[in-house]
Amino acid sequence: MNTHINDNQDTHTQAADSSGAGFDAAEDTGDLRKELMQPHPTGAAAARKPPSVPLAPMKRMQAKFNPLADGMVYLVVFLGGCVGTALRYGLWLTLPYPGSDSPVWMAFHPATFIANMIACFLFALLTSYMSQAIWIRKRVRQLTSRGLGMGMCGGFSTLSAMMVEDITALHNSGYLSFIIYTILSFIAGIAVAWFGSWLGLKLTSVRSASLAVADALRHQEQPKPAIGVRVPTDTDADAAPMMPHGDPNPQTDEIPVVHADPLTGEVK
């Protein structure tokens, strides 16, 4: 905090010096850029602890400002949780615990393990896909990641049932199987999730590459002049376009296009 304030003061004094010493255009723009790069709050915002403005009471009730006031998300999460639980419970009914007595596989419940692995894969795929899929509307992405990701995959996978199976095995003194089952679940889950997120990025990269190509092609097509209008042919201006198209990392001050949290993939 302190260093920031000092920096700001330095910039200000530099700016004053340069304008007083003489009119040097290059230095002037440099100082201006420096000033623009560094935020210099004034008034109450310049205090050591800037006051945080609370949301107006009516805005707190709106879904736009408060995710907990979003009724649609509750519905979507509930339905997703129902479907996920139905899948897990159905899998558990069709694939009952074989009741092994061996010390290695005593804790291993195939239904829980398979449900966890499928859920890990789907969640990773969905999260990485939704964090990149800018061609889908934001609200659709938000509801999809809430309903399918948080609701369905979260309800499909379960840690508590796994822990119950672990402690049941421990109760029957299957110590080795407890360790094997837990470690196997986590290692396989991480591998599957890694593959899922890789696949999601792969799928979106194909789509966004084709979008970029289409965009570049659209820019290349010159609009045809109307009949009878004389178009000045300046070859130099044509050779050096104002904006380079197809730059993979354009340096702009625009808001980044991806609105999703890169860590969780959640669209806020």
Added chain:
Amino acid sequence: MMGEFLLVCACGGLGAVARFVLNTSIQRWWNRVFPLSTLVINITAAFFAGIAASAYFYQTVGYFTYLLFVAGFLGGFSTFSTAINEMVSLAKSNRIVMALGYFAATVIIPFLMIVLGWWIGAMGR
């Protein structure tokens, strides 16, 4: 049979909604990278699962109640996929130590909580 199945599913949906509310509430004041909300959710779920498991083991509650609560509500409430994906994304963003710490916490603390829950459930025998 069908009614039972649907009731378990509805409990799972309620568990998912409870997880959404708790997750959002925790993320409102916790603004660090460490995924505390999922850890808290899994710890809570493991604690109640321990109580339920011991209550069923000592025949304090019937099988259907146990099923409704553990396979339904707690199954929808606790999540394995979110925890795994948070580990993967932590590791991908080069926070290896934090990912390992989160992994250890996700294995050890819920296990201790389920033992504690089992112990508490066994007290009321």
